[in-house]
Amino acid sequence: MNDLSAKIQRGLYAPGEKLPTEPEVMAEQGVSRTVVREAMSRLQAAGLVETRHGVGTFVLEPPAPLAPSDVLATNLTISDVLAMLELRISVETEAAGLAALRRSEEQLALMRRALDDFDENARQGESSVDADFQFHLQIALATGNKYFEDFYRRLGVTTIPRTRLDISKFMPEPTQTYMVRLNLEHRSILDAIAQKDPQTASAGMRMHLSSSYKRLRRAIDLADQQDGAA
Numbered sequence: 001m002n003d004l005s006a007k008i009q010r011g012l013y014a015p016g017e018k019l020p021t022e023p024e025v026m027a028e029q030g031v032s033r034t035v036v037r038e039a040m041s042r043l044q045a046a047g048l049v050e051t052r053h054g055v056g057t058f059v060l061e062p063p064a065p066l067a068p069s070d071v072l073a074t075n076l077t078i079s080d081v082l083a084m085l086e087l088r089i090s091v092e093t094e095a096a097g098l099a100a101l102r103r104s105e106e107q108l109a110l111m112r113r114a115l116d117d118f119d120e121n122a123r124q125g126e127s128s129v130d131a132d133f134q135f136h137l138q139i140a141l142a143t144g145n146k147y148f149e150d151f152y153r154r155l156g157v158t159t160i161p162r163t164r165l166d167i168s169k170f171m172p173e174p175t176q177t178y179m180v181r182l183n184l185e186h187r188s189i190l191d192a193i194a195q196k197d198p199q200t201a202s203a204g205m206r207m208h209l210s211s212s213y214k215r216l217r218r219a220i221d222l223a224d225q226q227d228g229a230a
Helices: 002-009 022-029 033-045 075-102 105-123 129-142 146-159 175-194 198-229
Strands: 049-052 056-059
Touching (some): 033 049, 033 146, 075 175
Antiparallel strands (some): 049 056
């Protein structure tokens, strides 16, 4: 399934072009529908494609890279991320609890794979955004409620603060240490979902997202103080 990503990145599928349908990809590559859907989710997470319900999946224009100075220039960007985290706390706390009650063994395996990928990417010094997105998406899917899935798919990787801010600017610890701690929080949520413990899963998700919110809230308050002292 990496073939689709490679073709997009090489320009064999142009921006705006429709990708083959799920049955076409299944027949061409000899894989299951689950594998195809997971691959499409990864392409979405990478910002390479968008899915229009009832129409198909289309290649996106590659985003122009932003320098950290561009996205950190104003508090507006940080405030926007804070607003997103507020929304995620309310929605994903409930999603984690429902996932603990409704998840399948296959969905649980996909969550584990996402966190293993997260660890591997962190060890290699590579981006873990895709794996992070996949973990949270699989929780949304495990609720069995299509509206949780729609919510997460439509927002895509913009739900992950690291795609919009240089988070290292706000961390009192080395990036590698932060990434390890972040995935330990993920694994605590996963453990509760695996044990079908909705209360612990919800609490773990709330703690996980609230920690990010509080860290960024402190950052914006500090920036305000510095502006006032200037």
